[in-house]
Amino acid sequence: MIHFIYSILCFLLLTGCQSNKEESSCRFYDDGKAKPTVTLIPIIDSTCYDIPWSLSEEFTHMIKKNLIKNGNIYIPQNNEFILSSTINPFSNNLSWLKDKTEDEEFIILLELIEHKEVPISKTMKKAIKLPESKKRAYNLDMAMRIRVIDVRKTTPKIIMQEKIEDSFYVPNNIERTNYNITTYGTHEYKSSPMGKIHKKFSQKLTKRISDYISIAKSR
Secondary structure (H helix, E strand, O other): OHHHHHHHHHHHHHHHHHOOOOOOOOOEOOOOOEOOEEEEOOOEEOOOOOOOOOHHHHHHHHHHHHHHHHOOOEOOOOOOOOOOOOOOOOOOOOHHHHHOOOOOOEEEEEEEEEEEEEEHHHHOOOOOOOOHHHHOOEEEEEEEEEEEEEOOOOOOEEEEEEEEEEEEEEOOOOOOOOOOOOOOOOHHHHOOHHHHHHHHHHHHHHHHHHHHHHHHHHO
16 A cells, blocks of 8 residues: 555656656756755846847746756746846845745856857958958957856855857858847747847856756766
């Protein structure tokens, strides 16, 4: 009877972890060990990039989805931590963390500080005459500031603080994508240059964050 009840509980736990994988994650590894419990604070967008949707929402959603898919981190459902506009989360003052819940172990903070298109002609060190088609190609330069805080003890500890930069080449197309029409969330956006670049950059950020937290958790 006890074995039967144990089997039912394991089944419920497994199905609970597998349901809606994109939005929820399982708290334990297969061997029963607890995963790091993480809160991802909505990304701060400090850029002035003009686009008809929120880059903060896009990157927050993608990174959260990637962290869950990674399988090494537990992100509780509905654990939103909304920062007050008066708080600078990247300052040395961490007193605002007193409002965290007891279950939280790590807080992830990100700030998008650069998102701009740089024409290829401007990236050349020498004045090289380019064909007209090449002039319309550009690099999409991005930079994200990251801070991960360990809040398992009474005194919060910053375990990661980096700025990750990357530049992605966007070749000339016969017709440039109109992002007023091809917006985030549409099928067309996923296959657009910006959609692919944002996905690649998010995956790079996710791996870096996940590696740091996994190492910190093991110590």
